[in-house]
Amino acid sequence: MSAAGIAPFDEERLESISMIRDSARGLLGADLARVRALRFTEPGFDPAKLAEMGQAGWIGLAVPEQAGGAGLGMGEAVALAEELGRALAPEPVIPLMLSAHLLAAAGEETVLPLVLAGEAVALTAWQDRANTLEPAASADGARRFVPMGAGASHFLWPVREGGRVALHLLVRDMTEVTNETTQDGGHLSTVRPEPFVGHGPGSHIADDIGEALAEGLDRAALLTAAALLGGMEAAFAMTLDYLRTRQQFGRVIGSFQALQHKAADAKMQVALTRAAVEQAAAALDAGATGDAARALVSRAKARASEAGMLVQQACLQLHGGIGYTDQYDVGLYLRRAMVLAPAFGGAALHRRRFHALTPETEDA
Amino acid sequence: MNAITPREPLDLDAMPDEAFRLHIRAWIEENYPPELRNPPKRLHWEENKVWYLKLAEKGWLCPGWPREYGGLGLSPAKQIIFTEELERWGCARCNDHGIIMLGPLVIRYGTEEQKQRFLPKILTGEHIWCQGYSEPNSGSDLASLRTEAVDMGDHYLVNGQKIWTTLAQDANWIFLLVRTDKTAKKQEGISFLLADMTSPGITVRPIVNLEMHDEFCEVFLDNVKVPKENLVGQLNKGWDMAKALLSFERIYLGSPRQSAYALARLRQLAEKMGVADDPLFAERYARHRADLEDLKALYARYVAVLKQGRPLGADVSQLKVIQSELFQRITETALEVAGENAALFGPMEGNRHLNPGALYIQARPTSIYGGTNEIQRNILAKNVLELP
Numbered sequence: 001m002s003a004a005g006i007a008p009f010d011e012e013r014l015e016s017i018s019m020i021r022d023s024a025r026g027l028l029g030a031d032l033a034r035v036r037a038l039r040f041t042e043p044g045f046d047p048a049k050l051a052e053m054g055q056a057g058w059i060g061l062a063v064p065e066q067a068g069g070a071g072l073g074m075g076e077a078v079a080l081a082e083e084l085g086r087a088l089a090p091e092p093v094i095p096l097m098l099s100a101h102l103l104a105a106a107g108e109e110t111v112l113p114l115v116l117a118g119e120a121v122a123l124t125a126w127q128d129r130a131n132t133l134e135p136a137a138s139a140d141g142a143r144r145f146v147p148m149g150a151g152a153s154h155f156l157w158p159v160r161e162g163g164r165v166a167l168h169l170l171v172r173d174m175t176e177v178t179n180e181t182t183q184d185g186g187h188l189s190t191v192r193p194e195p196f197v198g199h200g201p202g203s204h205i206a207d208d209i210g211e212a213l214a215e216g217l218d219r220a221a222l223l224t225a226a227a228l229l230g231g232m233e234a235a236f237a238m239t240l241d242y243l244r245t246r247q248q249f250g251r252v253i254g255s256f257q258a259l260q261h262k263a264a265d266a267k268m269q270v271a272l273t274r275a276a277v278e279q280a281a282a283a284l285d286a287g288a289t290g291d292a293a294r295a296l297v298s299r300a301k302a303r304a305s306e307a308g309m310l311v312q313q314a315c316l317q318l319h320g321g322i323g324y325t326d327q328y329d330v331g332l333y334l335r336r337a338m339v340l341a342p343a344f345g346g347a348a349l350h351r352r353r354f355h356a357l358t359p360e361t362e363d364a
Numbered sequence: 365m366n367a368i369t370p371r372e373p374l375d376l377d378a379m380p381d382e383a384f385r386l387h388i389r390a391w392i393e394e395n396y397p398p399e400l401r402n403p404p405k406r407l408h409w410e411e412n413k414v415w416y417l418k419l420a421e422k423g424w425l426c427p428g429w430p431r432e433y434g435g436l437g438l439s440p441a442k443q444i445i446f447t448e449e450l451e452r453w454g455c456a457r458c459n460d461h462g463i464i465m466l467g468p469l470v471i472r473y474g475t476e477e478q479k480q481r482f483l484p485k486i487l488t489g490e491h492i493w494c495q496g497y498s499e500p501n502s503g504s505d506l507a508s509l510r511t512e513a514v515d516m517g518d519h520y521l522v523n524g525q526k527i528w529t530t531l532a533q534d535a536n537w538i539f540l541l542v543r544t545d546k547t548a549k550k551q552e553g554i555s556f557l558l559a560d561m562t563s564p565g566i567t568v569r570p571i572v573n574l575e576m577h578d579e580f581c582e583v584f585l586d587n588v589k590v591p592k593e594n595l596v597g598q599l600n601k602g603w604d605m606a607k608a609l610l611s612f613e614r615i616y617l618g619s620p621r622q623s624a625y626a627l628a629r630l631r632q633l634a635e636k637m638g639v640a641d642d643p644l645f646a647e648r649y650a651r652h653r654a655d656l657e658d659l660k661a662l663y664a665r666y667v668a669v670l671k672q673g674r675p676l677g678a679d680v681s682q683l684k685v686i687q688s689e690l691f692q693r694i695t696e697t698a699l700e701v702a703g704e705n706a707a708l709f710g711p712m713e714g715n716r717h718l719n720p721g722a723l724y725i726q727a728r729p730t731s732i733y734g735g736t737n738e739i740q741r742n743i744l745a746k747n748v749l750e751l752p
Contacts, residue, residue, distance in 0.1 A: 130637070130703030145704040181709040183721050188707060248505040258738045309696070316728055320503055320736060321528055324729045325580075326572040334728075335574070338699070338721055339707040348644075348700055 004271035008282040009075050016072065017079045020061075024083035027056055032329055035088045039185025043151025045090040047121075054118020059096045062219065067104035068116050073285035074219065078226035078277055085230030088336055090186055092123065092148040094227065098220040099124045099156050105212030106167050106205050111154060122154035122169070123147070125191045126213065133221075133345050133353070135160045135213055139168075139200040142192045147343070149189025150179045157193070158213055159200050165210035170202030183335040218297045221344035222280055225297075225304030228340050229273045232311040235333035236266055239315040259318055266314045269307035276300040295357040302350035305341040312337045371423025375431075377438050384442060388449045391422070402454035402625065404716060404726075406579045409459050409492055409534035416458040416489050425487060426463050433471055433479065434487045441671035451621045459534050462486035462493035465609055466539050469556070473597035473605055482537075482558070494535035494561075496526040496583055497606065503528075504739050506541075507550045507603060511585060513542040513557055520544075520557065520595070522565075522588040528733070532568045532581035536561045540585075545600050556602035558594040565589075574725050576709075615667075615676060617734045618683025620660050626694040626727070627652055630701070632717055637701050648697055655690050662686065678747040681740040688730035688737060695724040 009017060038044055053059065062077045063069025077097070084093055096115060099122045103112040114120035125143035128136035136143060137160040146155070155175060157168040174194050179187040193201035243254030243263060253259055280296040288296065312334040316323040323330045341347070376384060395418055400407065409416075419425040427446045429435020438446060467486050470478055485491035502509040511524025522542060532538065538559050545553030559566065565588040570578035597605050634640040634649065666680055698720040699706040711719040731737040745751045 127704075130705055182707040183709050183725070184707075185709075188704065247501070248503065248508075250505075250508075256738070258741065309699070313728070317731060317736075320732050321498075321580075321729070324573050324732065326574060326576060331574045335725075338724070341699075342702075342704045342706050346700060346703055349703075 004274065007278050009278070013073070013075050013285075017075050020072075020076045020079045021083055023056060024058075024080050024087075027052060028083060028087035028089055030087075032088060032332065035090060035332070038090050040181065041185075042179065042187070044148055044186045045092065045151060047151065049089075050091045050093075050121070051118040053091060053093060054116060058093055059100050059118060060116040062097065063100050063104050063116065068113055069100065069104065074222065074281040075278075075285050077219070077223060078281045081223040081226035082230035082233075085227030085336070085340070086234040088184075088231070088234075088332055090148070090184075092121070092151075094220055094223045095123050095147050096121065097223065098216045101216040101219065102156055102158075102167060102209055102212055103205075105209050105216075108169070108205050111169065120153045121148075121151050122156055123149060123152045124156040124158070124216075125149075126156075126158050126217070130342070131346065131349055133217060133349065135165055137161070140193055140196070142190050144188070144190050145343075146189040146191055147339075148186055149177050149191060150187060152177065152189070152191075155191055155202075157201060158209065160210075161199075163210070164208040165213055166200060166204060167206040167209045167213075168200040168202045169205050174202055183338045184332070185335070186339065188339075214294075217344060218294055219284075221301040221350070222277065222284070222297045224340050224343050225273070225277050225301045226281075228304040228308035228337060229270070229277055231333045231336055231340070232266075232270050232273065232308055235312055235315040235330050236263075236270060238330055239263070239266075239318050242319055262314050262318060266311045269311050273300075273304050273307045276303045291357040295354050298345075298350040298354035298357065301345055302347045302354060305345075305347040305350070308337040308341050371421070371434070372436060376436055377442055381441070381445060385445050385449060388446055389452070391424075392449055392453050392455065395422075396453055396455055400456050403456045404719065404722060405575060405577045406531070407456045408531065412456050412458050413489060415456060419458070420487060420489055426467060428464075429467055429471060429483075433467075433483050439671075440673055444667050444670060447619075451619065454625075459492045459494075459531055461495050461530070461535070461539075462491060462537075465495060466493045466537075466558075469539075469605060469609060470596060472608075473556075477593070478596065491537050492535045493537050493539060494529050494532040494581075494583075496529055496532075496538045496540040496559075498528045499525060500527050500582075504736055507554070509541055509543060509554065511540065511542050512546070513540075513544050513555065513590065515544070516589075519592060520590045522557070522559065522585045522590055524585050526583040526585070527571075527580075529568075529581045529583045530579060532561075532583050533570050533578065538566075538583065539596075541602050541606055544602075548600065551603045553600055554603040554606075555599050556596045556605050557590055558596060559585075559588060559590050563588050563590070574728065575722065613734050615670070615680055615683065617730070618663060618666070618680065618687045620656060620663055620687060622691045622727075622730065623652075623656050623659060623687060623694060626691055626698070626723060627656055629717055629720075629723060630694055630698045633698055633701055633720055636712070636718060637703070637705075639701055645701065652690070652694050652697065655693075659683075659686055659690060678743055681735075681743045681748070684734060685731075685737045685740045685744075688727075691730055692727045695720070695727040699724050 057070045058080055060069030061072050065071035100115050111120055111122055115122050123146050125146045126135045127144055128141050135158040139159045153172055155170045157170055159166045176192045178190045181187050246253045277300045280300040283296050284293055315330050316334055319330050322328050397414055426435040427438045428443050431437035470482055499509050513520040513522045538561055540557045541554050542557050543553050544555040565586040567584040569582045571580045572578055634645055639645045669676055702720040705712050706721050708721050
């Protein structure tokens with residue numbers, strides 16, 4: 001499918017991004033049989049595949065080279081996330097990218113290399129409720145909505161204390177993990193720490209990673225937006241194929257104007273999502289920080305979360321009954337979108353944050 | 365003919381409406397299995413037969429059938445009250461294709477022999493029917509169906525494939541639309557045939573849908589012998605007979621019950637998530653409520669048509685579009701309110717009333733089944749608005 005207009009990256013970046021895409025497609029493959037086989041199982045992903053992804057440098061893609069990462073930018077990272085979304089990879093790569101970012105910021109040197117290699121699954125258990133971007137304040141309360149926690153080896157445990165956010169590291173054995181199945185056949189975990197003495201559970205590894213966490217959550221939100229974009233494009237491509245081949249009333253159904261308009265509407269949502277996601281990635285790579293950076297991320301995630309659902313709904317509708325069967329792949333994308341749309345903040349939350357962070361100018 | 369003795373000795377149709385409603389309500393509340401109220405999925409025969417058989421025992425299984433065939437002989441107005449009371453209590457839908465589709469069709473078009481042979485067995489639950497209409501290449505364009513019945517002298521030989529056959533795995537009989545004349549215009553070469561599901565050559569394959577539920581099936585028919593006496597009505601007149609029954613489907617699918625149920629769940633969810641008093645939510649909720657009340661008002665106008673015993677026009681299509689899209693919007697609001705909980709496959713905290721993801725998934729096919737909303741809009745544009 002042709003992209004809309006020209007992406008906001010220079011030629012050199014475009015080449016680097018294109019290499020990442022090719023590498024990702026090679027490792028992920030186009031066959032969804034692997035994804036189907038892992039659904040509704042535990043841990044719900046393939047640890048060997050995750051190690052391959054780690055060895056390919058994906059988890060440390062945006063981690064600085066001095067910390068063991070590849071030192072690439074968000075332009076490359078969103079391209080990778082898009083491919084993960086397109087392939088419906090169940091491996092928790094984006095959550096691990098967040099953890100690698102935090103461990104690097106904390107100067108941690110033991111677990112980080114294992115995380116980067118895809119050998120340790122250290123997941124960040126940062127939230128204690130739905131619909132929030134704020135890290136939890138209670139050290140000992142349950143942490144919710146940790147993606148794919150059944151396969152975790154460690155948990156990163158931020159604790160908001162006054163204006164600072166301390167970081168603790170817990171090995172899996174120090175927690176109690178319960179898993180709730182998600183629509184896509186993965187799961188979200190609730191993690192409770194075992195009773196502890198002192199300021200927090202596990203080992204205290206940083207006094208204040210507040211800024212790194214805010215930045216990491218923003219990046220994770222943007223990457224999740226990109227994963228939604230990849231899923232939209234894959235489902236939409238399948239749908240266009242269907243519109244071009246399925247016949248009813250003696251014609252291909254794509255010749256009916258009602259369906260053409262629905263497809264055109266979906267196409268516009270995909271174009272808006274790509275524009276917003278790549279604009280945010282390019283701005284972060286160009287050094288945007290603070291409110292300006294956050295507003296761009298929020299706009300991109302708000303768009304991707306909303307458009308992701310709209311486009312997947314349209315794809316399902318355009319397929320008719322066959323789309324509602326579990327054996328047909330288009331539904332897999334809708335179900336993944338239901339998981340990704342609210343992750344790291346849903347559309348409403350990010351729209352509000354975008355609006356709050358961007359002063360409107362008189363002539364706007 | 366030998367009339368079937370009605371089990372219900374009272375002529376319920378003669379009761380005043382309100383007394384009738386309370387009479388029905390009291391019995392439902394006393395007899396309906398509480399664990400089956402508002403089931404999240406369409407129930408299989410093994411699950412709903414306790415209710416089917418209770419209704420059968422009481423003689424209330426077929427409210428719309430004439431009393432001489434074992435029904436309650438209710439007027440359309442009373443039938444609507446009956447349905448409203450079932451919906452009010454959240455009663456599960458039974459395996460009802462024999463009750464609402466095949467029975468009325470046999471009563472209207474069948475021979476005496478067919479009435480005697482089939483109707484009593486629906487009333488006892490001995491025959492569970494399913495509907496073989498759609499085919500893989502004939503969905504929206506149903507009249508293009510290709511499952512073929514060839515006249516072999518003493519029987520028909522049927523070959524083809526049906527799809528979206530609701531609860532076929534529970535059924536022991538199937539009513540089929542089959543092509544009996546390949547040379548005629550597509551609507552004019554279709555006949556209505558009844559087949560025993562245990563006949564050699566019939567294979568059922570359940571289809572798992574996005575709810576991970578096997579509500580629908582594929583039915584394969586491979587050299588299936590169907591006796592000649594299983595043809596209902598005239599040869600090649602099956603399309604008109606089947607179509608006559610579809611207006612029931614359109615008003616059934618236009619019933620506000622799904623939207624009303626979803627709105628009640630949204631209210632509970634909003635309280636749980638602490639947003640019930642949030643002005644943004646309140647505005648959206650108010651809009652859904654008003655939409656629902658408007659839908660109810662429109663629905664009531666069609667019900668009034670039925671109560672007078674008059675046929676519904678093509679414009680009833682709008683009811684199905686409005687209902688399904690409202691149901692979908694309400695579930696979309698619920699997803700937003702639920703945040704990360706929207707991703708869950710099962711209910712939140714084990715409370716089956718708090719399952720926004722599943723309700724959202726359930727709402728998706730309502731704009732597809734029973735004639736897609738695109739087809740319904742075509743009907744409105746062409747048959748109602750008479751646009752060129």
